[in-house]
Structures are given as C-alpha cells and as structure tokens.
Amino acid sequence: MNRTVPVAIVLIAATILAVPAHTTADTGPSDHELAPDRYEMTVSDAIETPVRTVTLQETDHEISSLTVVDPGESVSVSVSGPNETYRVYLYNGDEQIVSERRGDGDGSFTFDLSGNDPGSYMLAVQQDGYYRTVHPVVVRGYEVTVDAAEVVTVGDDLTVTANVSRIADAPSPDSVEVTVVDDETTVRATATQTSERTYTASVSTGDIGTGEYSLYAGVRSDDPAFGERAVVGISRSVDLSVEQDRTTTESGPSNGGPSGGESPATTPASETTPETVTQTTQPSATVTTTATGERTPTRTEGTTESTSTATGDASVLTPDSSTTAPDSDDGGSDSSGQSGLGILGAISAMVSMSLLAIRRSRSR
Template identity: 35%
Template sequence: MTSAGSIDVPDRTVSLNGQDFDIESVGYATPGETIEATAQAPAEKDYILYLYNNQVERVDFSRMTGNDSASFPTDGLDPGTYVLVVRADREYKVIHPVVVAGYEPTVDTSGAVTPGESFTVEIDPDAREYENAPTMDSITVVRTEDGEAVEDVEATPVEGSDTYEAELTAPDEEGEVRLLTTVLGEESIAYTSEQEILGVIDTTLTESAFEVTIDEAASTTEVTENETVEIVADVENTGDFTGQETVELLIDGDAVDDATVSLNGSESDAVTLTHDAGDIGETSYTVSSSDSTDSVDVTVTESDETDGTDGGDAADGPENGSDTGDTDNGTTDGGSIDEGSDNETSGSGPVDDGSDTGETDEGSDRNSTDNDDRSVNGTDSEGGASNDTETASDDSEGSDGQDSDSSSDTDDDDDVIEPAEPTEEEASPVSAPLTGFPHFVAAVLVIGLLARTRRS
C-alpha cells in the first residue's frame, strides 16, 4: 500500500497489536490536503481501509475491492502521525504510516562535505502554527546508503538560535547520500515503541559538479591583433561534495589556457583565462569543465599602429631659414645668381637647391635694394615693367657671345660697374630680402649690365 507524497525510509519492522509489519515508506501531507491511498489485493477480494490516529482510534474508513484507491480529507485533523490499515478476514494485512505535518524542517548542507570526513548540517524545524499542535521532542538525522541506515544522529540545539546541528560522516567516495531528517513528538504511537513523527524531509547529497558561465561583460570580446584576449568565467559547484576542477579555455577543441579551482558545495568563484589574439576575424572561445561548457565569440581587428612618418614635413619647405613667403601673385623669387659662372644664361641664374632665399650676388643686391632704381628701370609701385625693362631684357638675351644693338654701348671701360661690398645689414637676408616682382626686374637689369661688361 502507498500514498501520494510518500517518502522512502530505511527498511524497518514495526509491531502493532502483536503483529510485525515491514515499513518501507511514510506518507506525507500538510493539514488541509487529502490523503490519497492505493491498496493492492486479489481481484474480487473485499476489504476495508481504515485511517487511525496515533492512539489507534478510527478516524475514517473506505470499503474497497481488489486493486483500489481511497481519499481521506485532513480537514479538522491535528498534526501528527496517522496509520492506514488494510483489514480483511478479521485481521490486519498491511499498515502504512502517514504524517500530517506540524513542522516543515529545512536542512542546510552548504558546508564542506569531503569524502571520509565529518560534516555538519543545520536544521531549522520551522514549526507550523496550529491550535493543539503537539510539542516537538527531538530531531534525528539518518544517513542511508542503498536503502539501509548507516548512521543515526540526534541533532543538538544551536545556542542563541532556533536551529539545530547534526554532525555526520561522509562516505569514503563521492556518491549520492540520502539524509532523512525527522521531527519527533513527545508522544508514542499506541501499541508500538515508535515516537510520533511531526515532520520529515528527505535530502540527497550529490557529487560535486562544476557549471561554467562566461561573464561577457567582464571579458574582452573585441581586441586588436596585438592584444591579449581575457575570458572571465564563473565556476559554481552545483553539488554538495567539496571538489577540485580544472577549467580549460578551448579554441577549436584545443586547450590554450586553464585554471584549477577548489569549491565546497554550492560555492562559486571567478577565473580569468587568457590567450594572445589570433588571426583577424571572429573566433569562438569555449570555457569547459568536466560537467559543462559555455562559449563566446571574440572579434579580432587589424592594429591601427603607423610607421611613425610625419607626413607634414614635406609641406614645410626647405630647412635652414628658407623664405617661403617671397612670392608675388604666384611668382617665386628666382634664387641667387653667381656672377662668376661662364655657363649662365641671360635672364636667369642657376637656382640654389630649390630654397627661396631672396638673395642675389653683390651688384644685383645693391640695385634691388635701391628704391630709386625701381623708378629708373621703369617699374612702378604695383610691380609692372616699362618699355625700358623690355629693352634691357632683350639685350641680355644676346649676352652669350652674340652681337646686339646694345653691344657698342659697353666699349667704354667707364660703363663697367664695380660691385660694392655689401654691408652687414644689406647682406642679411632678413633685413633686405628680394621679394616680389620689383626685385625680379632689378635682377634682370643687373644680368644685362654684367653681360655688357663681359663683352667689353
């Protein structure tokens, strides 16, 4: 015979009215619930199913035939132990204890449970509030293996608390361990030596098991190719036994890093696993324990480092004090002229390495710095050239050993211009620069004069 909500208990023999009965389970119901009972009997066999209280007083009954079931409400019943009894042929055939719970104990097994060592459980009886509720006498904890009781311990009160503690011994190896915690009343069941049961709970201790969960917020899921990937994972021992576990970081099934943790039951910890970023693109990283895995995709992008070249230097122009501002309407000053060069061409001098210094050699410098020369040479203040300037330019075009209309004008030695030594102030490119179009015209005139001098 069984009832809904039954709890398996270690096999035991109970005597009732001089008869022995084997007990394998105890029914469980809270006040107000219905006790649902099922009995097995030969077909066509009539019998009566009784419900007795702890004094073996009849509370209710149901007539049954063969394999049958019956329901018994618990409204109005006091918490305590009741007994379902099958009676046929004027004798008891089967008994089945049922507890109408006056207590709902809870058991805390979060402490360390190490194979072969002692461990402690904490029990809170959690008494229900009922009128005429029986008084609790004690709490026992029975550890079972393969349905047999191997340890039976009475819990002791915790000073300053409503809880109780019981110390037991763990088996030598991890495995499923059942703890049957029973709240016993002061009264005994009539005609037996058994104390009344006021509450019961069945607790199973499980082997250590490690669940891993990647903390994506704490992990680096986007890195450059030169950075290190960090994967943070929470590891929880979801079992009751204390255990040690090695957690691995995998890429394509290959371990690239690992960490070892030791955790008590229900305890958790965070581990950080690292790996140098691989090829550009997306890579799946997996954190694995012997019991669970979790994965996250990591994106590796190209490094944005440069070669350190300062691209702005090219626009700065030549160094060593070169003058970048001596232009007029887009025309750059023609550079210095070397009067001693036989290979020079009329109208222009050799350009000195591209730097715009605004200087000319000696004689041209004096002409370019004299404001009166600009009016003599026909150049107005706006930078325009007169017809005299054009004539001078024409004369200079023939200076390379060819006759021109102006060559006869240079026969007299008096026309030779002796270049004066420039003063320190005039020689300074800062104090007297040749800037703009008027200076260009002055330079052309100087070249023409020099050409005439050479032919003479």
C-alpha cells in the same frame, strides 16, 4: 442414569473433534497471511525512507516510505489485490481508528485529514482479520529544511543544519534527528538546538563508506506512536555523495631528491672545466760585449707564468697564483727580471776600454 451416560459421551466426542479443527487454525496461518504481497497500497506524495519496523495492533510491519501532509489536507489511496472484500483503516498514534473505507478488489479512496492534530498516523489494509500492508502518514506541525554539503570526503564529519518552523498547533519538539541512508546503511545523529529555529548535527562518515546517500531531518514529539515517538515534521530528502580522499602523496625520485617535482639541475664535479690563464714573459734580448776577446757575458732571462683557475660554482673561489722560474745560470734575479751579472759585465767592459785608451795615449 441411562440417559446421562449417552449425553456425556456426546460431549466428550464433540470436544475431541473440535480440538483438531481449532489447532489447525492456530498452528498455521492462512494462505492470505502467507502472501501479504497480494495486496499493494499506493499513497499520494510518498517519500522513501530507511526500511524500519513499526508496530500496529501488536503486529510488526516493515515500511520503506511515508506520506507527509499539512493539517486540513487529504491523501489519495489506491489498493490493488484479489477480488475479495477488505477494509482500509486510518489509525491515529493511539492506534484508534479515525476513519475507514471498504473495498473489493482494486479500489481508490480519499481520506480527509481535516481536524486531525499534527502527528503520526497509519493507513492499513485489513482482510480476513489480517493486516496485509501498512503505510505511515505524518500530519506535520513543523516545516523542516536542511542545509548540508552535497559532497563530503569519507572519514570527515558532515555538518547538517536543520531549520525548523512551526506551522500548526503542534507539541514542542522532543528531538530533531538527522538521518543519512542508502539501501544498506542508516546513520542517525541527534541535532543540538543553536537558535530558536535552528538545529545543528555532526554526522560521521567514517563508518558508512563511499557512495550515494539520501539525507533528511525529522522532528519528533514525546508522544508514543506505533512503537516509537511520533513524527511531527520531516524534510524532503537531499542527495549526498561520500567520496574517497582526492589528495595523493607523490613519491620523490629514487635518489632521495625533492618529491613532487623535477630534481634541481646540478653539474658533477668531473664535468667542471677549470679556466686556466697563462701569462708568459718573453726573455729580453741577449747582450754580448767583447773586450779584447777575453770575456763574453751572457744574460738569460727567466720565464714567469701566472695561472688562474675558476670553477663553475660561484660559491667556490680559487685565487690566482703566480710562479717565477729562477735563472738557471746566475742563481738569482732582480724584481724586473734583469740579471745582476749582466750589469757587472757591462761595467767591466767600460773599465777595460778606459784602461786601453790610457795606455794608447801614453805610448804616443
């Protein structure tokens, strides 16, 4: 009994001392875990992609690039970091290690991908039990090219054609996706197969605004890999410019005239000078016949005026008008303008002369 008690006390003390040590390790990550940027990995033929999250061994990692290689090719890897031992692993889509390299400080490595099936892979730098940095690698089974306009007006739909050709023993495409991306925005659209090798997608630009973007298309299989479906083909990115609508509406003149041009020339009515034509008939000479000093008939001819008025508007016609002034003395005139009283006076004079001649002959 006396020996048992001291043993129990030692065990309890050991347990108490061990708990804080274990708690400290679990509650706070090491200095290396807090500073993953101490390690940098550069992989050959890297392509910039939208920032997204991938999962490796139940740990999330943000990535912004990947490398695409053909089956049988190799990738070159450069690692820079502290002078501490680390390992570079190559994982397949099932998160199994297919190859590894050991390093200490800055190092360069080559991974031969011969014999690896098309699909998604992951390079990871592990140090002290933590993944310091990761980089996706796609062994492509499809060659993908895209055909799209380089400039599009904001709000319009952009039609993208993806041409997909099988280049290796790869699973059939589960989907073909088109992605438009810049530093802050990512828009994805699933393409529809229109022929054996052609897929077409319509991307709406209404929600992304004006600016410069990158566009690419990728082929995914239905095999899971790193928290998403495996990529088995991806195109090179192309530049896309989304611009403001260049069509502007020109406002018309303030007086309500036609818009987008000069107002038609018009002549105000007040500026129209009518053309006046006056025709004047001169009076004929006054004929005076005197018979024995008794009577002197006088003929006065009226004046006839004709006025024609024309305005500058060819669509308005003003017919000519004629006005005949009546005789002021005789009360009427014939159509030729001769006074009826003048004719009677002439006849009377002739009669008087005849009578005078008869009288003279009788007196002889």
